[in-house]
Amino acid sequence: MPNSVVLLTVHADRIDADLQIPLNELQAAFGHAVNDSSAGLVARLGPQLTAYLLRHIHPRSASGRNWAVLAGTLAVHETQNAVNGTYRELTAQLQLVPPTGEAVRHFVFQYDVVLHQVMTHKILVSVRQDWARGQLAEQQPTQVGVIELDIVNNRIAPLTINLEQGSVWRGFRAMVELGMRHISEGTDHLLFLLVLLLPAPLLVKGSRAQRSGWGRFGGMRYSLKRLLLIITAFTIGHSITLLVGAMGWVRLPAQPVEILIALSILVSAVHALRPLFPGREAWVAAGFGLVHGLAFAGTLANLRLDAAPMALSILGFNLGIELMQVGIIALVIPWLILLSQTTVYPVVRITGAFVAGVAALAWVFERVSGQTNGITTLVAQLANRAPWLLATLAIIAVATWFRGRLRPSATMDDE
Known part of the structure; x- marks a missing residue:
């Protein structure tokens, strides 16, 4: 039969416990x-269920002092696993608070x-998040023990938990690693920035009033200045x-934020084909950076950290x-600058913009x-296959x- 699961989130002054009970x-x-009739279960029996849980959960310190147990939200969910198939479970949120x-x-x-009635039952206890040890909720929970009937002595032994x-x-280092992993896996975030950088080394054809397209390479100083402005503006925006x-x-639903990110790639792709906002790329990068930052923030908000760890986590x-x-940009930009001085760069720029535009439309449809x-x-x-x-x-x-x-030298030799 399905086992119960207790997932612990460790804070500096308490432990949040999420119970999953079949x-x-x-x-x-x-x-x-x-x-038999789980519909409306919490509304019908919520207080009785809460009282039942509190009667059977008693954490205490090694010195024997009892902890406070505070009941939170109850809910019913449907879940499944490979052994038991689909089944329903009660989820409960508790706070375990040690004495001063x-x-x-x-x-x-x-x-x-x-377990006090169903002797074959087992309770799997795991740590889901422990910021101070660098373990985050995005990772696999770490099991710390199993509570079950001691058949030899016919008793239910309590579980002693000693966390490192x-x-x-x-905690700070774990957040730095999470940020690095998040951006390396965030293909849409990087694609927006890279496509916006595609035309950055190029001058604009035509007058200020009438832009006709992208022209030749603008020089090393011109290119580096524009690249730096765009990258800095994007950083400020998402920060x-x-x-x-x-x-x-500020909180926005995830779906419209993700759709706006895909649209930002589409706008950048069109701009790489033909100038839409020449000279104002930094402002556009900052504006869309605000949108991308909201997606980044969702990752941190889901960790539900206290104030001090959250402040350090934002920084890390x-x-x-x-x-x-x-x-990543340092690995890509030298080759873009080198290519922008050759005759094949229009092909590279147009191909890159086209691929990004198609990907953006596909992401919009998906989201x-x-x-x-x-x-x-x-x-x-x-x-x-990025490498x-x-x-x-x-x-x-x-x-x-x-x-x-080499071509000019060959031409001179022929002459």
Whole structure:
């Protein structure tokens, strides 16, 4: 039969516990029909269920002092696993608060929900998040023990939990790594920036009033200045909304934010084909950076950290984003600058803009409809081969640049 699960989130002054209890097992222990008619279960029996849980959960310190147990939200969900198939479970949120002066990382967990009646039942206890040890909710939970009947002694032994001591540095480092991983896996974020950088080394054809297209290479100083402005503006934009979003000051639903990110790529792709806002790329990067920052903030908000860890996490996460972003751009930009001085760059620019535009439209469709499509799957596969794509770009850049340098010499020899 399905087991119960207890997921612990460790804070500096308390532990949040999320319980997952299968209803078919709970029904036998609770004495009420909770699995036969689970519709409206919380509304019908919420207070009784809460009282039942509190009677059977008793954490205490090693010194024997009892912890406070505060009940939170109850809900019913349908879940499944490979062994048991589909079944319904009660989820409950609790707060376990130690007495003043007692350690939060060392305690005895006395828990016999369901198990006091259903002797074959087991409770799997795991740590889902422990910021001070660098363990985040995005990772696989770490199991710390199993509560079950001791058949030999015919008793339910409490579980002694001793968590390794953490540190601020481990939590901060984990957030830097999370930021780096987030941007390396965020193909849409990088694609927006890279496509916006495609025309950055180029001058604009025509007068200020009548722009006719992208022209020749504008020089090293011109190119580096524009590239730096765009990257800095994007960083400022997403840093602002990362802060306000992670702190909960601004919240937007995830779907419209993700759609706007896809549209930002489409706008950048059109601009790479023909100037839409020449000279104002930095402002556009900053504006769309605000949107991208809201997506970054959602990752931090889901961690539900306290104020002090959240402040450090915002700093570390943003630092990780910037380190990975600057690293990837530093690998790509030299080849774009080299290519922009050759005759093949229009082909590279137009091809890149076209591919990005198609990917953006596919992402818009996917995020509006909720249906995956072959194009987004292909983009994900190409992103996994990014090192090979970068190597190909480098070879093309070096080969065409040397070819352009050698051609005048060959012409002079012929003369």
